[in-house]
Amino acid sequence: MASAVKELQKDLEEVKVLLEKATRKRVRDTLIAEKSKIETEVKNKTQQKSPRKAELDNEKPAAVVAPITTGYTVKISNYGWDQSDKFVKIYITLTGVQHVPTENVQVHFTERSFDLLVKNLNGKNYSMIVNNLLKPISVEGSSKKVKTDTVIILCRKKAENTRWDYLTQVEKKCKEKEKPSYDTETDPSEGLMNVLKKIYEDGDDDMKRTINKAWVQSRENQAKGETEF
Structure with a gap:
């Protein structure tokens, strides 16, 4: 059992190395899927304990493979946005984001801001903070969606059917100065x-x-x- 787990962990380490070097989307998706599969195998084999072993461990939960520790946080600066009568929608491209656990994609809203944190995506954290939104939003009505390689922030307009010419107050001031x-x-x-x-x-x-x-x-x-x- 220990030998099998050890071999799987070696495979897992090699997949991680290849994932760091891969740049093509198709290759990265394949490696991410294989990494998830190996991690599941390691977890299942680690949990297969004898009754005597479980008793000695005082019913402690079986050890699981620790997640990849994140090296640093990347600030997101590139995004796109549009709007409907009810929402302002912000689109952030993050390759492979659909593969991270749901709880790793966190968004906090206030009436005039939002901040996004994506944790442990290919060994990194990704952060985006937008303050001084052009107009107030509904905190309760705002949300996020995770699509393939994309996170969509949905800011519910407090005043529906109003048009936003800019996303933030700062952007508005900068543009007006240029006129x-x-x-x-x-x-x-x-x-x-x-x-x-x-x-x-x-x-x-x-x-x-x-x-x-x-x-x-x-x-x-x-x-x-x-x-x-």
Whole structure:
């Protein structure tokens, strides 16, 4: 019995090594399935104790193979999102996430935030925290779904049938700062100057030289026109 368990544990270690090196999805899925199968075999064989052994162990539960210890936590920065009348949906791609236990995928909601933690996925933890959501959400009505290679966060809108132009308040402020001023109640030339200023600040050296040249030429033409008049 001990010899069989030992051989299975060697197989398990080799599968783990191959899993760390594999990059192709099909190969990784096959290795993950094989790893789960071997772990189950090890667990079953370890639990096959004689009555005398169980008595000596004072009815302690049979030893099980310890899960892979996680090395570090990866911060999730890439995601996509869309919305319906009732929900804002955030899509996070995590290869193989459908194979981890349900309790390893945890999401905590507040009225203006959520944080996702996926534990022990291929030896790593994955974390995503989103604060300052654009609008309030219903904590009780929000949830998560695990699909193939994807976690979907479902934030229930507190006010249904309202549109979210951005996911967070921070994103909204950043986007609004980038917009040039087109105030129709002010001098139209002032709005143009704001646009040119924005282009100048964001442009490379060639762009800045071109704008400077055009500005000088415009001033010269303006001065020439005033002289002729």
